[in-house]
Amino acid sequence: MSNREPCCNWEQLQDHECVVLFQGGEQAAFAELVRRYQDRIFRFVLRMTDCREEALELTQDTMLKAFHALADWRPDATFATWLFCVANNATMDRLRRKKVVKYVPIEEHMDFPDPASGPEDTMQSAQQYRILEAALQRVHADYRQILLLREVEEMTYAEIGDVLGLREGTVKSRIARARQALIEICKGKA
Amino acid sequence: MKKHCKWSEELSSYLDGELGASSRLKFEAHLGSCFNCTEMLAQLRNLRHCFQSLPQQEVGFDLAPVILANPAHRARPAWRPSFSWWQMLPVSFAAAATVSLGVFMGASLSSKPDIGLVVPTLAVFEPMPPFDVCVAVMSGCYPKDNI
Ligand SMILES: [Zn+2]
16 A cells, blocks of 8 residues: 555545546555545444444445446446445345344334424433334335435435435435335334 | 325425425425424424434444455456356356257267268368478478477
8 A cells, every 4th residue: 555645635635536546546545535434334234234243344345346446437426326336235235145134123112202392302312213223124125225325324315316226206205105114113003 | 105185295305405496485385284294294303313313333443454455456456357267157058068069960960871861072181281381481481380
């Protein structure tokens, strides 16, 4: 790996600038991209698989695939959506191979927060994210992935369409259905 | 979304800021008079807050040196295509199939000889190469090692 001398302010570079530098042979530029995205990709995969070891392995696989594929990459989409696309494909392949549907029970008293109370009252406890994490593992993988991209990664519908290879209209309707399904599970109605 | 009114499909897009300007204004006007949409929107907002409260797990170490030092890079440089034995399987099957077909056709011919078939006698080639080639070899146009 080369040192950082050719460009001392890696943090100031845009993703696509790092990609161009890497395509020119600067491996440190790829290292910068890995540092930027490793935790985001890891969290996405972890919530998809619910297994830390598997998530770590898939994150490494994603970065390795990116390393080899970036040479021919052209910026039709952003680097972030492309990388999430690579990660999502690897993760869905893994889930399909396993064909294991986890059943994560949700305790009855963990009802979905009452919308009448304010977010400050309802969202501060650790219990709420445990409800959500359990519910996420029970919702269909297609719903889980699209909700994570929207709610955690805060991607636009167009970006989600790029990651999942869907039209914006499909993204819109799938997100609406996914939210409804998740709320039903959180409420103990599904 | 459950269809409790004609706007229920749009709730999710409204929350995400993905409604067009005119649709957004109409929906906001509708919200003031529709209890169901107001309640549903509050639930969607709560769900969003829940997502934001999820713990931020981390890899815990710098993955970059691991990726860059991965043996896969040395074993498979970017400029050289890699071949595995399983990638040769289709070629092997095709070759085996061709040989089998040839043996089968040959066996078919020899097992049922056509008595009326007249097989022309092949002429025996001269053991010596044509004159032009001999001249070329002797004059040094072709290195003898290559012949
Ligand atoms: Zn309404």
